Amino acid sequence: DPIISNANATAAELLIENGAVLTVSSGQLLTVNGELTNNAGGTLEIASASYLTTNADFNNSGTFLLSCASDNNQSGSYIDAAGTYSNVASGTFNIERFFVQKVYHYFGVPIEIAGGNASADLFQTSATGNFNSNLYSYNETYDISQLNNDGLAEAWTFVRSTPGADVDLESIKGYAFYDESDKKVTFTGTPHTGNMNINSLTFTSNDGPTWDGWHLVSNPYPSAIDWDLIDDNLTNLNNAIYVWEGNAASGSYATYVGGVAGGTGNLNRYIATGQSFFVQATSGSAGFQLNNSHRVHNGTKFLKNSSKNNLLKLNIVKDAISINTAVYFLEDATAGFDGKFDAYHKYSALSKAPQIYSIIESDNPKLSINAMPESVIENTSLPIGIVSVNGGSSVVSLGEFNGFNNVHVYFEDKLLDNTVNLRTQPSYSFNLAAGDIADRFVLHFNKNNAPTLANPFDKQFAEEEAEFNWGFGQNVFTDSDIGDVISYSVKLENGLDLPAWLNFDNDTRIFSGIPQKEDIGIISLKLTATDLLAASTTYGFEIEVRRINHAPEVINTIDDQETTVGANYTFDVPDNIFTDIDEGDILTLSVNLLDGSQLPAWLSFEKTTGTFSGIATQVSTYDIVLNATDEFGVSVSTNFKLTVNSATGIENMDIKAMTVYPNPSNGKFFVLMDTRTIGANFQLFIKDVNGKTVYIRNVNSQKEFIDLSGIASGTYFIEINNGSEKFVKSIIIED
Structure with a gap:
C-alpha cells in the first residue's frame, strides 16, 4: 500500500480503488487539486499531525480516517478548500481522539453526529467496560464565587451520572473527560465545513468578573483554527482562551491572548481539531462566528513562539511543576483589566501545582497574562502572588524575556528585604508558607541609569623599555541600578585603537605593555564604562611614557x-x-x-x-x-x-717679603715690605680677581699706606714687581 512520507505531495486528481490503502504519514501534506474519489473498499488515512487539502469535490464511498496515535494527542487534519465533501453510499468519515489515562482532557465533537454517536464509548472504562461517569459539561450559571477561590471546577456537570440511554453530544460545545486507563475514541459522521455559529452564550452575574460568564466551547472543524484570526470578531467576549492541562492533583490552566501564553505556557493561537477551551462572556448574547477562512493546518499542539516586545514571563517551580505568569507592555493597554489583552489567573483548588500571578492594584484581579501601558514601563511596580498548597522550598525564575531595552526589571522579596535584578540573577530561591501569598513579592520596572564617575584617578607614568602594569579600582565608576554590571573599553582620545604596545583587560581593569623609544610622550585616552543596557559614561586621562635615564x-x-x-x-x-x-x-x-x-x-x-x-x-x-x-x-x-x-722660582717669597694689615680691611690698609725692596725699583699693583689693575704706585718706603675707599668689596691681589722679582699677597675688602 502506498505511503506518503518524507515529502509533501500534490495530485491533479486522486482515485483510491477497492482494497487500496493510501496513508499520509505524520508531518506530511497531501494536496489534491482535482477530484478525489475513494471507492468502496478503499481507505485513505491521514495520520497524526499530517494534513489533507482538497481543492475540488471529494467523493468518499470507502473509509476516510483522521487517525490519532497513542503517543500523540493530535488527530490528522482535513481542509476542504474548495468543492464539497460527500459520504457516498457506505462511505464513512472517522476522526480518532486518544485520551491519556488519569488526565482531564478538554474536547469537542469535530463532525456532524447522528444519534449520540461516540458518547457510548466515553461512558465505558477501557479497563473493565464498567460505567464511567467522568464526562462533564460546564454550567455557566453556577455561582462558583461562593467557594472563594480562582477555580472553575465546582461548576462542572455530569453529562450522565448513571448508566442509561446514550446522550447526544453537541458539536460546538466543549466537554471534559477523565478515565483511569488510556482510551481511543472514534467519532464517525460528516466533517464540519462552512460557517459555524457559537452564539447566545449567557452571562450570569453572581459575584464579579473573575467568576462569571465562563463557557467551554470547542473547535468543530476537522482541522485547527487560528484564534488570532477570530478574536477581532468576538461579541461580548474577552479575547483570552483557557485550557486545563494535566490531572486534578497536579494540573493547571494554560492561557492565551494576543500572542502571549501564560499558566502552563502550552497554549497558542492554533486550536487543534476536537479541542475545547474556555472563553468568558462579559454580558449576555455573547459569541462569535467561525468560517472556513479560520481553518489552518497545524500539527503542533500547544506550542508557543512569542514575538512580543517588552514581554517577560516569571516561572514558579515547585516539586518539578512549572507555571508562569506573563507581563507585557502595549501602547493601547491600560493599567486596569483589558479584556482584549489580559487573561485572568485560574486554577483548581484540588491541584497541588504551584501558581503565580500578577495583581492590578486598581481593582485587584489576579492575572495570568497582564498587559500594561507602555507609558509606565520605566517606572511601575506590580505585586506578584504565589500559591503553594504545602509551602516549602520554591524557585521563581525568569522565562521568556524580550525587549526592555532601557529598563531594569527587579524581583523584590519584602519579607526578606531582598531585591534581585532579573537580568543578572534570573533565578530566586526561597521558602514559602502554605497558602495564597499576595503581599510578599513585587515586580519592579525602572529606567536604567548610566554609570557615574565617582573616584577619578591621576595621570599615570610608564618608562621606556620597562614593564608597565597598572589597573584602576572598581570604585572609579558606580551604578545606582541594583545588580547592574559595568564593562569597560578604552580608546585613544580621537577614537582610534590603543597603540600596539598597550593592552587593556576589561575583566581585571589592568593596563599592561612595554613601551619603546618611539612611544615616548603623552597618550590621551578615553575610558568608557558601559552598563548592561548600553548606557555609558566616559572619562579622559593620560599615560606619559618617560624615557629611561642613562648616566653621563x-x-x-x-x-x-x-x-x-x-x-x-x-x-x-x-x-x-x-x-x-x-x-x-x-x-x-x-x-x-x-x-x-x-x-x-x-x-x-x-x-x-x-x-x-x-x-x-x-x-x-x-x-x-x-x-x-x-x-x-x-x-x-x-x-x-x-x-x-712661583714667579721667581723661589717658593714662599711673597710671604717673607710682604705683610698686609689689617686684612680683611675696609679699604684702608698698610703694606709692610722687606728692606730688600727699598731702592730696587719695585712697583705696587692692586688687581681684582679677573686680573684687572685697579691701583698702581711706586714703592718709596718700607711701609706704604693704601687707601681704596669706595672700591667694591671682594678679594684683591697686591703685587710688588720690579721686572725680575714679583711678590703677591691677597687682601679682602669689606664694606
Missing part, C-alpha cells in the same frame, strides 16, 4: 694645568669631555677639590660656560674634580691637577 659618561680626560702666582689664569673645559646618550638631556657642570672642599678663593668656575679663571696668590697644587650631572640628578666626574708655580 666621561669620554675624554683633561690634561693637567699650570699657572704662575700673580698671572691671569683662564681655562675652558672642552665640549668633548662628557657625553649622554639620552636625546635632549642637558648636563650641568660643577667643581670641587678632591677632598670635597671648595675651590681656593682666587679660583672661580663659571658652570654655564665651563670656564676656570683667577690669579693665583701662592704656590700650590690642586686636585680639581669636574662633575657633569643630568636632569635626573645622575652624575659622573673626572679630575685633573692645577699647579701654581
